[in-house]
Amino acid sequence: MKKIFALIAAFVPAIALASGSSVHLDHHRTDLHDTASLQRGAKVFANYCMGCHSLEHARFNRVARDLDIPEKLMMDNLVFAGDKKFGDLMTIGMSKADSKKWFGATPPDLTLVARVRRPDWVYTYLRSFYEDPSRPWGVNNVVFKDVGMPNVLGHLQGVQKLGTAQVKVGYDTLTGQEITEEHEHVLYLDQAGELTPEQFDKVVYDLVNFLVYVAEPIALERQTIGWWVLLFLVIFFVPVYFLNKEYWKDFK
Template sequence: MKRLITLFLLVTLSFCGYASEEIELQDANIDLSDSKSLERGAKHFVTYCLGCHSVKHIRYQRMALDFGIDEKQLVKDVAPEGAGVYDQMYTAMNKHDAEKWFGVQPPDLSLIGRSRGADWLYSYLKGFYADKTKPLGTNNTVFKDVGMPNVFWELQGQQKPVFHLVDGQQQIEKLSMIEPGKLSEQEFDLLVTDLVNFLVYVGEPIQLERQRLGKYVLFFLLIFSVIAYKLKKEYWKDID
């Protein structure tokens, strides 16, 4: 019995310790019904992310259909040079070069929106700061010791961490801008929101349609439940 109590206390304390260190995420405030935002996000992904990361489970044709724009126009405005409407979004970086430069091949991001969530992605993309102790010169408030460079440093600017003491240990309280970027804070927030919106969309392109059909399915189940209950009452009335 004592062992069980001790084990319970250890698990409880471990959970509390983990909860106290959990990062407070920022709200992404994405809108999957905003086709213009999705189109801008796709363009941002091609410009800043596709050099290293793929989203191989989506085609330009599907994006054009979901965004409500002409296929040729989407390829012209969004896709890299030489891409076709039926192509998947593969990175041009091969595995050998990726492992040589980064030590590991950058992951495909098709499901990152589903696995991490919009708020995590938004906070991560805004959470880079200068750290000269790291090989790439950057670190991240959400993903400590991250192996990815800050591809937005020219747009966002350079940030530094402001620390405060928590239980005798230094923790990051906030990030402070030390060198402004090309975009204002509002413009950069919009860029990140659009990019996160696109990544969440890629994880489940049919999400809005699923939610729309779900209402009809629930309504059908409700009506069917009433009918089934009435039938049950009718079949069992003589037995009752």
């Protein structure tokens, strides 16, 4: 009985993190076969996330190998700490004590964030920051209320606000014009950023795609092995069936 309770206790935090809030989550169509997307996602992570967040369970050389990134290109453009080697873990130089003092809490390692939170949650979260002067960093998030991190992608996205705005609900089939309704408590873009909304969504998509890969680098290999196992079982079933039939024929 103690083992059962221990098992339940181990899974409860993960379930709570995965469920998150009751906010609608946008779907992230993960594609681990899209190497170009994974490469772009690695670039975004290195430039915008890795100043505070590490990938303690991933190595530079493994990521470079899996994503077809040459060693020199990886070290020159995606590794900014001068003391890091190609085979090192993807840790950061900022100490936990300093980060806790600056941010109020130590920024979490993101190696498994896509598995714990799920891709849809991460994808929606990164696109749901809005202006909130009452918060220390001037922003809040509809998915993670009172978030303690700045919107590092804010200059790309622009300034979002939470309030009343016109929301597209469909099209008029006769005129071809959009049909909008005024909704309360919705996110809307108040000031444009360096990217269009479509371009920004693509950047976030690539970043989340990369985080999904990092959370389980062996995912594609596991899927391939799974098909071979199923094929083996189908083939193995034939001799087992006839052997079973031969064995039991004398007992009928």
